[in-house]
Amino acid sequence: MKASEKVYDFIIIGCGPTGSTAATYLARLGYSVMVFERTKFPRQHEGESLLPFCYPLFKELGVYDEMKTKFVKKPGVRFLNYTDTQSATYCFQNIITDESKLSFHVLRSEFDLMLMNNAIKNGAAVMQETKVESVNLKREDKLVDVVTTDTEGNKTEWCARFLIDASGQDTFLAKRSGAKNAYKELDRTAFLTHWEGGEYTDGLQVGLLQLVYLNDKKSGWFGVQPVGKDRLSVGLVVNRQYIKEQKKILTDKGIKDWQMAFYKQEVEECAFTRRILANAQIIQPLLIVSDYSYYTEKPWGDNYALLGDAGKFLDPIFASGVYLGMNSAKMFAEAIHVKITEGEEAGAVQLEHAYKHINGAYELVEKFVNIFYDPNSFNLADAPPDAESKYKNYETAFSLVHYLLAGDFFNNYDKYSGFLDMLRNPDQFQRWRALSRSRPSLNTPTCDSDFNEIFGDILDELVPAAPGKEEAHKLVLKGKGQEA
Ligand SMILES: Cc1cc2nc3c(=O)[nH]c(=O)nc-3n(C[C@H](O)[C@H](O)[C@H](O)COP(=O)(O)OP(=O)(O)OC[C@H]3O[C@@H](n4cnc5c(N)ncnc54)[C@H](O)[C@@H]3O)c2cc1C
Known part of the structure; x- marks a missing residue:
């Protein structure tokens, strides 16, 4: 069925943070x-911890005041070693003095709904439960045909001048064009769910995101964050080879639900998660994401663009995905507007400029992620309390790591990229260690925040009711999850 003769200026696939941001602008x-x-x-x-550099976007989009009443605040990040004997806390207030020194942990169900409603309020049309089945980008007149299906399987045809693919890990266009490539060295799988009854200690009571280095064989991490007053989100990322081995061991024992068994086993083996979740229970289905870390060769053309996870996905250790997607969407919207209003030439310059910065931001995060996994590189948890005070000389290096953790990816990627290269040099790294060891605040999991400042504004009724026990033990598989 043809919806109408109407030709939309833009059709967007997907209403995650990237799609709704593009739609609003x-x-x-x-x-x-x-x-x-x-x-x-x-x-x-998945994707619940946000970065301070998102603040200007939240303000421009007009959702900041609503966010303050809905979501837990995040004053910084604490890195821990596997045995729970060493940690370092990076507070955003060390480099940020305005209100953005408190970022957010969000329930994505609420966050994405808020952004979608905001897009509608600003004039975009959104059709939920409507799946894009196919597109034709090759019409002679450069218009784009789109075919959707509803929940009953009814097909409808649509037409637009431009298509934005913001389909997230579904990678709608990249999959169909064969342009999707895996980052083989980042081949990992993520398992994530929410827990009730966990202990709010070690900085969780003041909203710190906790990132635990897993040991060499697992080559991964645990991410733990409060997303409510009694709701901890606990994500596990591990390399696929290790999962394969464990799957065999667990299934040989006759365990059918091996993914859940594996997740719980890892929670038990890691000293920090074992301690804080000792009396907690799972209250949400286990989400498994295994289509991990990829990029697309050519993420835009005359009548289409791939934005956010639809074009590129990087390991989420630095909680970068939502900001990368939303800011790319804003930059793209502004650039395509120049193309439409000022002509091809001016538009091409603007789009090149936008994509240069988008690519620069992604490449910087990719370098930071690779350093995280490099066992010979610097370890962000390595800041024991007993060192001397030498940091003054290295204030710049200290600040740069904080800026990276806060999300300063788009403007200074060249500068930071050089800095990361420098830290890979063993001599420079020793200087960094001296610096980080001597910072007393690195060893205190507080960031000067208190419980009320972090949790006080959240309206309790906005936290969704926990599903029943049966529901909580379901699996949600994404990507190649079935084979993980
Ligand atoms: C374990 C894990 C932890 C993470 N942690 C963080 C974090 O702490 N912080 C952070 O910033 N990022 C994190 N990320 C990354 C983050 O989840 C993503 O980068 C972010 O959600 C990307 O947003 P998006 O809008 O591009 O895609 P999505 O949020 O995935 O939205 C895409 C939307 O498109 C829809 N869609 C797909 N196909 C179709 C179709 N054919 N038709 C119609 N609709 C379609 C989907 O239903 C979906 O709603 C994490 C990722 C993982 C896997």
Whole structure:
């Protein structure tokens, strides 16, 4: 069925943070925008810890005040070693003096719903439970045909001047064009769920994101963060070879639900998660994401662009994905507007500029991620309390690591990239250690925040009711999860 003869300026696939940000900016500029979202919101999603550098976006989008009443604040990041004997806390207040020194941990169900409603409020149309089935980008007149299906399987045809693929890990266009490439060295799988009854200690009571280095064989990490007053999100990332070995051991024992058994086993083996989750229970289905770390050769063309996870996905250790996607969407919307209003030439310059910065940001994060996994490189948990005070000389290096953890990816990627190279040099690294060891604040999991400042504004009724026990033990598999 043809929906109508209407030609939209933009059709967007997916209403995650990237899609809804693009939709809001474009609708505000006066374009007709239609977003198709396969699921019905609110829906569960991974990616809950946000970076201070998102603040200008939240303010421009007009959602900041709402966020303050909905989400837990995040004053910084604490890195821990596997045995729970060494840690270092990086507080955003060391480099940021305004309110963005407190970032957010969000329930993605609520966050994505809020952003979708905001896009609608700003003039975009959104159709939920509507899946994009196919697109044709090769019409002679450069218009784009889109075919969707609803939940009953009814097909509808649509038309637009431009297609934005913000389909996330579904990678709608990249999969169909064969342009998707894996980062083989980052081949890992993530398992994530929420727990109730966990201990709010070690900085969790003041909102610190906790990142635990897993030992060499597992080559991964645990990420633990409070997303409510009694709701801890606990994500595990491990390399696929290790999972394969463990799968065999568990299934040989006759365990059918081996993924859940594996996740619980890892929680037990890691000193920090074992301690804080000793009396806690799982309250949400286990989400498994195994289509991990990829990039697309050519993420844009005359009548289409791939934004956010639809084009590129990097290991989420530095909680970068939402900001990378949302800021790319804003930069793209502004650049395409120049193309439409000022002509091809000016538009091409603007788009090149936007994509240069987007690529620079992703490449910087990729380098930071690779350093995290390099056992010979610097370890962010390595800041024992007994060292001398030498840091003054290395204030710049100290600040740069904080800026990276806060999300300063788009403007200074060249500078930071050089800095990361420098830290890979063993001599320079020793100087960094001297610096980081001597910072007393690195060893104190507080960031000067208290419970009320972090949790006080959250309206309790906004935290979704926990599903029943049966529901909580279901699995949600994404990507190649079945084979993990
Ligand atoms: C374990 C894990 C932990 C993470 N932690 C963090 C974190 O702490 N902080 C952070 O910033 N990032 C994190 N990320 C990354 C983050 O989840 C993503 O980068 C972010 O969600 C990308 O947003 P997006 O809008 O591009 O895609 P998504 O949020 O995935 O949205 C895509 C949307 O498109 C819809 N869609 C897909 N196909 C179709 C179709 N054919 N038709 C219609 N709709 C479709 C989907 O239903 C979905 O709603 C994490 C990722 C993982 C795997």
